[in-house]
Amino acid sequence: FFPDVTMVSETQVEITSAGEKIAGVEIFDNQGNLIGSAEISATENTSVNINGLQQGLYYVAVISESGQEEINTFIKQ
Secondary structure: OEEEEEEEEOOEEEEEEEOOOEEEEEEEEOOOOEEEEEEEEEEOEEEEEOOOOOOEEEEEEEEEOOOOEEEEEEEEO
């Protein structure tokens, strides 16, 4: 399970996964506070609206169907 998090615009992050499907996403600020989460209906790619987030570094926990969790980062400009 190797998800890829890509900033596609100032308001959108795209998450893609080769192999296992994505079951959930959690976004944390740079202090480790959970600021958003979503359950995803088992897909290999999804988009997350980040319009309401302040500028800065964020961590994204991508959760697979089997419960694996991978942490990625993105920087909101």
